[in-house]
Amino acid sequence: MPDDLTFSLVLVCNGLLVGLMYALIALGFVLVYKATEAFNFAQGEFVMFGAFIAAGAETALPLWAAIGLALGGMVAFCFGLERVVLRPLLGRPIIAVIMATIGVAALLRGVATLAFGAGTRAITLPIPDDPFFLGPIMLPPIDLLGAGVSLVFLAVFTWFFLRTRVGLAMRAVADNQQVAAAMGINVQRYFALAWAMTGVVSALGGVVWGALLGVDNQLALVGLKVFPVVILGGFDSILGAVVGGLIVGVVESLSAGYLDPLVGGGTKDFMPYVLMIAALMIRPYGIFGKRPVQRV
Amino acid sequence: MFYREAGVFKTSYAADMALYPLPATRWWLAGLAVLLVVLIPVLASDYTLSILNLILVAVVGAIGLNLLTGNTGQISIGQGAFMAVGAYTAANLIIRAHASFWIAIPAAGAMTALVGAIVGVPSLRIKGLYLTVATLAAQFIIEWIINHITWISGGIQATIQMPPPVVFGYTLHTQAGFYLFLLAFAVLAVIAAKNLERSRYGRAFIAVRDQDIAAEIIGIDIFRTKLIAFAISSFYAGVAGALYSYYLGIANYEQFQIDVSINYLAMVIIGGLGSVSGSILGAAFITLLPVVTRRVLEAAGGLFGAGLDVAGIIPELRLCLFGGLIIIFLVAEPEGLDRLWRNVRTWFRTWPFSY
Numbered sequence: 040m041p042d043d044l045t046f047s048l049v050l051v052c053n054g055l056l057v058g059l060m061y062a063l064i065a066l067g068f069v070l071v072y073k074a075t076e077a078f079n080f081a082q083g084e085f086v087m088f089g090a091f092i093a094a095g096a097e098t099a100l101p102l103w104a105a106i107g108l109a110l111g112g113m114v115a116f117c118f119g120l121e122r123v124v125l126r127p128l129l130g131r132p133i134i135a136v137i138m139a140t141i142g143v144a145a146l147l148r149g150v151a152t153l154a155f156g157a158g159t160r161a162i163t164l165p166i167p168d169d170p171f172f173l174g175p176i177m178l179p180p181i182d183l184l185g186a187g188v189s190l191v192f193l194a195v196f197t198w199f200f201l202r203t204r205v206g207l208a209m210r211a212v213a214d215n216q217q218v219a220a221a222m223g224i225n226v227q228r229y230f231a232l233a234w235a236m237t238g239v240v241s242a243l244g245g246v247v248w249g250a251l252l253g254v255d256n257q258l259a260l261v262g263l264k265v266f267p268v269v270i271l272g273g274f275d276s277i278l279g280a281v282v283g284g285l286i287v288g289v290v291e292s293l294s295a296g297y298l299d300p301l302v303g304g305g306t307k308d309f310m311p312y313v314l315m316i317a318a319l320m321i322r323p324y325g326i327f328g329k330r331p332v333q334r335v
Numbered sequence: 336m337f338y339r340e341a342g343v344f345k346t347s348y349a350a351d352m353a354l355y356p357l358p359a360t361r362w363w364l365a366g367l368a369v370l371l372v373v374l375i376p377v378l379a380s381d382y383t384l385s386i387l388n389l390i391l392v393a394v395v396g397a398i399g400l401n402l403l404t405g406n407t408g409q410i411s412i413g414q415g416a417f418m419a420v421g422a423y424t425a426a427n428l429i430i431r432a433h434a435s436f437w438i439a440i441p442a443a444g445a446m447t448a449l450v451g452a453i454v455g456v457p458s459l460r461i462k463g464l465y466l467t468v469a470t471l472a473a474q475f476i477i478e479w480i481i482n483h484i485t486w487i488s489g490g491i492q493a494t495i496q497m498p499p500p501v502v503f504g505y506t507l508h509t510q511a512g513f514y515l516f517l518l519a520f521a522v523l524a525v526i527a528a529k530n531l532e533r534s535r536y537g538r539a540f541i542a543v544r545d546q547d548i549a550a551e552i553i554g555i556d557i558f559r560t561k562l563i564a565f566a567i568s569s570f571y572a573g574v575a576g577a578l579y580s581y582y583l584g585i586a587n588y589e590q591f592q593i594d595v596s597i598n599y600l601a602m603v604i605i606g607g608l609g610s611v612s613g614s615i616l617g618a619a620f621i622t623l624l625p626v627v628t629r630r631v632l633e634a635a636g637g638l639f640g641a642g643l644d645v646a647g648i649i650p651e652l653r654l655c656l657f658g659g660l661i662i663i664f665l666v667a668e669p670e671g672l673d674r675l676w677r678n679v680r681t682w683f684r685t686w687p688f689s690y
Contacts, residue, residue, distance in 0.1 A: 133463060142601075142661030312472040319469050
């Protein structure tokens with residue numbers, strides 16, 4: 040019995056840590072959706088590109104400068120993207136924005152490989168490689184770091200949205216663009232700001248995920264985990280991104296531990312989507328999402 | 336094409352309902368038919384024919400997706416998985432029941448239509464973005480099921496060998512033979528879609544897309560209409576998937592992954608949403624993109640000498656072009672190639688008095 044219990048506990052703990060790192064990526068998605076209602080299919084590629092910049096710069100610069108460059112690069116990129124691609128698409132059907140972000144995703148993947156090469160790069164963070172042990176449970180430092188970064192972001196963004204004037208303005212824009220504009224809020228400036236914030240989150244997410252998995256084209260695939268996370272948590276909820284991330288992380292870890300031996304593998308990538316379909320049927324706006332009033 | 340539609344008087348209902356009411360259009364089409372059916376198979380090289388064959392398969396799939404996404408307004412990122420359902424249905428029927436293509440291809444379509452309708456069921460409760468994400472989930476789940484149930488996927492690497500189709504006692508194994516075979520299906524797909532668009536269902540699709548509440552008020556059952564759209568679109572996808580595996584000689588799930596779904600979405604976006612001729616143009620455009628990129632780069636590589644590793648950067652450059660073109664079309668010409676073509680036509684038609 041103790042072995043079974045330990046096994047479950049280990050799976051749950053690993054799932055929670057990975058889940059917090061998913062939350063970091065989902066956070067970038069939620070920030071943009073919340074403010075601009077744009078559905079960003081390129082979130083995974085944003086993370087990948089941030090990681091590529093950091094990994095590329097790290098060969099020549101100290102780590103802090105490389106991370107700074109990744110942050111600056113991603114913020115500038117997101118500003119430009121909003122300006123050149125997304126602003127002309129305002130008021131167009133949702134498929135326009137979806138396809139535009141899919142286009143951006145393809146473009147980023149191509150450019151990243153052209154600029155940085157197809158090989159896998161590494162990001163070396165100044166943290167120990169040896170895992171900590173909490174009883175029988177193994178905690179890799181990189182997962183702990185990722186979880187820590189996620190929690191810090193969660194706290195900072197919650198504070199930002201609830202306690203600052205800019206955050207208040209962003210919530211107003213998210214709630215109703217026309218009324219916000221009528222109250223003297225420069226809506227487009229806050230759209231740009233929301234994208235820039237996504238740039239920050241993506242760059243740091245890229246550093247953490249890049250250090251965990253290595254930096255190459257495949258890193259963008261973590262973006263596919265964003266959809267189950269945000270559907271479960273709610274498209275427009277920061278807390279939802281964290282809770283959704285935790286649920287997806289744990290479900291993934293448990294299904295990899297218990298279901299894979301039964302059916303021959305691969306359930307890790309599949310169960311989150313089954314969960315997502317269930318969530319869509321029962322509570323499509325997510326656990327913490329704003330319940331829209333609409334006729335179907 | 337370039338002519339003015341003056342002096343046309345319709346004297347019967349049949350003339351009014353004709354798919355191509357103008358004699359000039361019919362002459363153009365007859366010319367096109369001669370070109371496609373007689374001249375191309377005789378004159379074109381095997382390489383050209385192989386590209387045309389890929390385009391013809393893509394035309395069938397793109398028309399199907401366009402009926403759902405362009406006409407009915409339901410975005411689907413599951414086209415690849417639907418094609419996989421069609422491919423494996425056909426493959427299993429051929430291998431297990433020794434079915435001919437007369438049975439295998441319609442059955443593939445029917446099976447996929449059923450699966451598509453099931454995927455469309457969430458539209459009872461969700462719409463817009465949520466439904467899009469549901470189709471994305473369907474893509475992954477269908478892919479996983481096919482890959483992990485060996486009864487469907489045929490075991491080793493999820494690959495089933497397909498014998499070439501036998502048409503009226505003649506076994507197809509040349510590119511030209513396949514070309515005519517695929518052309519027949521593509522033409523059928525075009526005619527069926529053109530007629531569907533002006534039928535009761537086609538009009539209902541457009542009403543649901545443009546204003547679903549208004550559509551419901553004038554008596555359209557929205558849920559039923561969406562399910563029909565999913566089913567018809569999936570039927571096309573299933574046929575396209577079956578045709579593609581016939582052409583390749585194998586059914587393999589790796590040919591139907593999410594990048595295929597995205598390619599098809601790009602076809603209908605670049606071609607023009609809600610337009611059959613747009614689907615054809617988009618299918619040709621996206622299929623030709625890597626071919627043309629390769630050609631141009633190889634020509635350019637000769638200019639730069641051996642210093643440039645041309646072959647190595649083609650896939651990346653293709654991705655960049657693909658992404659860039661989608662963005663450019665969305666921002667600059669949201670109605671796609673079809674609209675560009677109509678603009679050119681209008682310019683010639685109204686010339687020299689364009690105002």
